[in-house]
Amino acid sequence: MIRLPLVLFLSAALFSTGVYGVLARRNAVLVLMSIELMLNAVNLNLVAFGQALHDITGQVFALFVITVAAAEVGIGLAIVILIYRNRETINVDEVNLLKW
């Protein structure tokens, strides 16, 4: 009942917003949140196309992505906390030891 392109537009909007967040935010946790936005956009795409093509694979893959996202957030936050412990800051601009 819903036209496919509309869902895709929504997904594109969410994705680009997430890109902006990844590139522009200073706090590492906020960067992780923006990444979640991007993943959600991808999930939308998968589900939409899955339903449009009558293939259940779309939804299955969306489930996988959600699971992976969960795992990734767990690890990511562990690392962020470690950085905070070592440096008293989670400002990604200040984590630049690999600078020349």
Added chain:
Amino acid sequence: MVAAETSEALVRPIADPGWFLTYSWLIAFLPAMSAVLTFFLGKRTPGKGSVYGIAAVGASFVLSLGVLWTFVEGERGFYEASLSWFQIGQLHMEVGVYVDGLTAIMVVVVTAISLCVHVYSLGYMKGDVRFTWFYVVLSLFTSAMLVVVLSNNLFQLLVGWEVMGVCSYLLIGHWWEDHVNSSSAIKAFITTRVGDVPFMFGIFILIFITGFTTSNIPEIGEIVSGGGASVALVSAAALLLFGGTIGKSAQFPLHVWLPDAMAGPTPVSALIHAATMVAAGVYLVGRLFFVFTDADPVVLQIVGIVGGITMLGAALMAFVQDDIKRVLAYSTISQLAYMVAGMSMGPAGRTGGFFHLFTHAFFKALLFLGSGAVIHAVHTNNMSEMGGLRKKMPITFWTFLIGSLALAGVPPLAGFWSKDELLVVADHGGHQVLFIVLLLTALLTAFYMTRAVLMTFFGEFRGHGEPHEAPRTMTGVLVALATATVFVGLLGSPQLGAVFGQWVFFEEVEEALFVPWIAVVSTLAALLGIAAGYRLYNRYRERDPLRSLGPAYTLVSNKYYLDDIYWKGIVRPVRDDVSAAVYWNDRNILDGLVNGVASATKAFAGLISWFDVKVIDGAVNGLANIAGFTGGLLRYIQSGNVQRYAVFLFAGVVVLAIIFTRI
């Protein structure tokens, strides 16, 4: 008048050589083998290795008699066999034998005397510190002489010739701890070497005549006799070859080494310097006689002159010696001159000269070995310290006496027949001067030998100690040689057919004649000499009566000052000045050149090194520096900031998307 048998060419190959001729090479091979065996096994063999040499030379002697027997039976031709060795270009080198009557005579002489010396040395050299080595060189020398006599080509002859020279050097210097002996050995070697240089050039000319194809003697003979070379070339070759004879056979002016060579042991003097090596020079002239006959006649005249001068000069010097071996040495020089003079008188003289060589070998060896026995008994060479040995050493005395009479030319002993034949040839050949010289020398020979015998064996013993007769090994040899001396002369006596002349001849057999008045004259000369000697030396006087000759005596006793001339004029300048100049040249010029080249190379290497460091390394380092410089610029991209990397990432994705969708 000498009536020569005219016949077709007698010098032709033997149709059916018997076993002895086919295996004649063994005669030279066996002593060489025994030299090797003695060298390696001698010290461990009982008897210290003398047995190999004696066995080998004895066997060779038997084989030589077998070879001679072929010619005794009437064979007149020759036997030649050879192995081709290798070829350089056109020059063909071979190893081979050439056996004719002359060869047979020579091998018999060499092996007989060598055998006597081998046996004699058992007693004479007993207890010597280098006994085994002595026998090694003795066998080697015998082998070398036999190679010379048996060889059919000049290169092989040259090899044997030179080996003989080396063995002579080794044997003269046998007791080299005494400086005198080693100096004498060097003098002998160098002097004969001086004669060997023209000899070699003579050989080269002969090979050149063949067009550099071969050094085979019969082939050279064919070319020369067939007129294949100019007279001038052949004369040059003849003179140069004679140079070798002058050196090896101790003729004037290269005779100076032979008296000093007496420093060696007496058996050596007997073998090498009486019977064999010095005879090699005479053999050379005889074997290559065609070169001399086809040359300008002046060559033979020169040969005769050299012989004549040597003959008289040496005989005079034999007068004034106190050392018994030196008397015999000068006597040898004089007798060799007899042979050389004989050669100069043509084919008949050649036969006579070889006959004299044959007989002289026996009685001169006898005399030397006898003197060795005397020296062995009284431990001195000087006759002034001898005397009265007649009663104490009877066998030695009688054998020595027989030898002396033979040397003096008293009939019917060997020396008489050979000297007589030479006189006949001289008279009939028209060589008046030589005739007189020969006769005079015969007189002088008798004189000085009588002096020697009287001083040594008669009178009262003037020395120290108790001289006794020599051991059986030595006296046995003396007796054998004495017997030979008595009978061997008969081989050339005309009354008994002059068999010798049928073995040794040049192109035609000459008939030996017996001319009564010459025989009488020569006997008278001998007796005159003996009488004079007896008169002067019957009673021993402290001061030699010949001293009353005054300046003549001084001249002769100083060897005509020839040795001094050689020493001051040749030896010292070369040894001191020339060598110093050569040394300076070597150090400064040659080494300077070499060092200069080395320095130049070093400088060049330095240049290349600079180039390598500055230019090539500079290029390589420059490249590396560019890489570093670029890296230094590029590193600023690495900011360490993750978000910045993400910016580039997404921007790049967008760009790629645009590119791919557009394309």
Added chain:
Amino acid sequence: MTGAEIAFIIVGVAAVVGAFRVVTARNVVRAALYLVVTLSAVAGVYLLLAAEFVAWVQILIYVGAIVILFLFGLMLTKAPIGREALDNQRRGVAFLVAFAILGGLVYLIQGAFDWDAPRIDPIEGSVASVGTSLFSRFVLPFEVISLLLLAALIGAIVLSRKEDRP
């Protein structure tokens, strides 16, 4: 314009606004809460697309666990408040890049589909079919995912442990 579409547009706008506020809020906690809004809106879209299993999983996991994690993280790291504290200097570049991506994607979608695009006619009843597919065709990825979760669990524990070795 069907009813589903109208509902979709409303929910979609909510999602976009929420996302926008996530990336521009000056207060980190507010950003987290706006994230909740967005995630819930997306779950709503799933429902509209008749993918109810995914929708409820989304609510359960994302809103129920992940956002809580974020809040704990924010709490533990004492995140500062304020524009300069939260946004960095490359906002302009970031905006450009994001706009370029949006533009590109829109262009692609527009080029691929007409305005009269086919409507999605969804499959009914997704739970059973998801389960069947998960345990038959995708059983291997399923097992691997479990291992992945185990690894993440262990990793997180190891990483955040305090080093108390002397």
